[in-house]
Amino acid sequence: MAFEVHQRVLFRHCDPAGIVFYPRYFEMINDALESFFDQAIGAPWDQMHQNAGVPTAEISARFTAPSRQGDELTMRLEVNRVGRSSMDYTMGASAAGELRFEAKGTMVFVNHAGKSTPWPDKMRAKLQEQKELAA
């Protein structure tokens, strides 16, 4: 099964129209990826960021239905491709059985100088494992 996180929609996520302000969705996506690297890949982001990182190179999102305060989002992460020093993922967020948004992104593994660098073997193996779980 693909990696999942749960995120309640909070007051601070919502705009004057009473729905999630979409830059807050990108914060949620980042939080979910932080959990993913910590829990599924065994590479806690805070340790990683001392001398390496996984910046986002590209991201796209379609917002298919609005979310409101109190909604319980299930965010499901699928690894779609594991490259030499990058990976592609899809993240879908649903509440009450309805898709709220779907995002696709590419993250790159970089060293402390911000240069792309091959995934360490251990991380690549775990990412590959997640890719198979998602398939």
Added chain:
Amino acid sequence: MAFEVHQRVLFRHCDPAGIVFYPRYFEMINDALESFFDQAIGAPWDQMHQNAGVPTAEISARFTAPSRQGDELTMRLEVNRVGRSSMDYTMGASAAGELRFEAKGTMVFVNHAGKSTPWPDKMRAKLQEQKELAA
């Protein structure tokens, strides 16, 4: 000439790696669109949001080079398509002659119930005008 806004990269935009945290770019994009509707389209967002709005249906971005605190971004907005009740735009942000990110988005005009609705004639004319300026 296409519509432009200037945005200095501030401390609050930056992450522990010292570069802009990308969800903050989406906040900047939203701020720029707010200025655009206010100044170029003559539809101040705060008045519009009483009984109408322009939610983002889709957005994608490529982050081509990092930005740091103190950088002066020029964000250039091009209207690419004006539909019955939607519009497509491209927003490019540069500093020191270097492209930092390029985003493409689709916004939809909705009524107070959140249903898509044809652009009012005046707004459509102004959007069309912007499209020609950008071409």
Added chain:
Amino acid sequence: MAFEVHQRVLFRHCDPAGIVFYPRYFEMINDALESFFDQAIGAPWDQMHQNAGVPTAEISARFTAPSRQGDELTMRLEVNRVGRSSMDYTMGASAAGELRFEAKGTMVFVNHAGKSTPWPDKMRAKLQEQKELAA
């Protein structure tokens, strides 16, 4: 025992110095109060905000030690005073046995027009109960 929430320090909370950017602490405080009203007072904030709210009238905070990504904060909320239409609280946040910040705030119960209004009896009783738990 006083009401507690747990909050992990995430990448998005941290600034270029690698420590929590203090406006993010105020977001955490707001999230904790949202949980408190939902879980301890039985007044889910999202329902309440349809026709009432609890804006913050005053808040102060002392930041006693920095927090870093990965730190697990325990935020403890004590109700100190329950007025006719307001309440005072103290919120202390600790990690690894060290106080990171202490905040004191005053919230006011308001109606849909934003005017201060007496607490409904049920809410006042629950707030009073929390005050005694904290004493």
Added chain:
Amino acid sequence: MAFEVHQRVLFRHCDPAGIVFYPRYFEMINDALESFFDQAIGAPWDQMHQNAGVPTAEISARFTAPSRQGDELTMRLEVNRVGRSSMDYTMGASAAGELRFEAKGTMVFVNHAGKSTPWPDKMRAKLQEQKELAA
């Protein structure tokens, strides 16, 4: 005259009640202090943060009237005390002749290790000058 910045209330600052979400005010306060150090003290924050910084040790705010999208805030900064390695300020924000909030804070000058350190003479002289302007 005291140092002033102008800040328009934007969509992203506002909550489901249509008014500024108060953690956003603290972001505005930080932005204003960043401008202050850059323009009035001649110590651009981005350069300073390489090997020194001015973290906030304490802050308090009273929110006296709500602000809405489109409001033009004038934020006025007064330096009240210049210590060996700290300074106290008051920041008042008004729109349309009405006070919206007033904040008081203490900032500390620290070295790259986060330890409080005496202000460099040049900075202290400038801060002192600002204190006199505000008196």
